[in-house]
Amino acid sequence: MRGSSAVSPEAQTVRFAVSAVVERAERSQALFGDKAAAISQLQAMAIECAEPGWDGDEASAINPLAVFVAENFVRALPNFIPLPEFAPEPDGSISLDWIPSRHRLFSISIGTNNRLAYAWLDGADKGHAVARFDGDRIPQRVVEGITSILSHGYASVRTA
């Protein structure tokens, strides 16, 4: 006797639901994986710059609180924004950079408080500002700024 290949409507619905759940889980795992990798990279940089003078001059050690705030910032980034590059700054802050080309970049400094300094270059246009980060949501102005800089296509130039 041959087995039937017919599937009941209920079974079909369950199958679709399971597929959707699996797909969502895989997608969030991929995103979490990317962010986890970025945070690992950030922590490695912080270890490398944990002592003063890491630049061969008088730079301060990276501040652990700045690392904590930067991690929260990365976790809070909307999924449609590519992950940034990281760089240490001589005052112990951390710079998060999006550099699609030499002519367009967005750079934000994360220090030990919730006010974040940022600047951008966009062709002949340039500017700077300060935004407040509550630890959970990226300020809308910052999201718009990054999105604008990346809007012409983001050819990642990350080295790590």
Place this chain on the structure above:
Amino acid sequence: MLPSGLPNIVGDDEEITRFLTQSSHYNSAMPKPAAFMPDPKSRNKSVFRCGADPERIRELWEKTTNFQQTLKAAAVCKTAEVRNAGVDVIASEPPDAHANIEGWPWLVNDPELQKAKQKEIAAVIAQKSALVML
């Protein structure tokens, strides 16, 4: 004339060089703004008047370093571009060929706005700089 034989005034056409000890201070396209951010203690950025010649860069690095860091690359920029960004390059010897990028904005009442202004200037200098891998 300075002890190194260089003129007292750094000329607009001279190339100034920032030593880079962190690979995170550059990518395949350019040096990053963080590479040119001023030191909060000295309120300037230390550079050398040695251009883009790798041998000369290494020679000056070896004369001035304490060998606790490894020199990975250098960012080289025309002095005129630094001045166009709103800061100045002032000779500061010893050591030989040393200079500082000076005149950064300092706002005692608003350190974050101060930082944002500095970052914009540093970004312009970085954008105008060439990267020399060592």
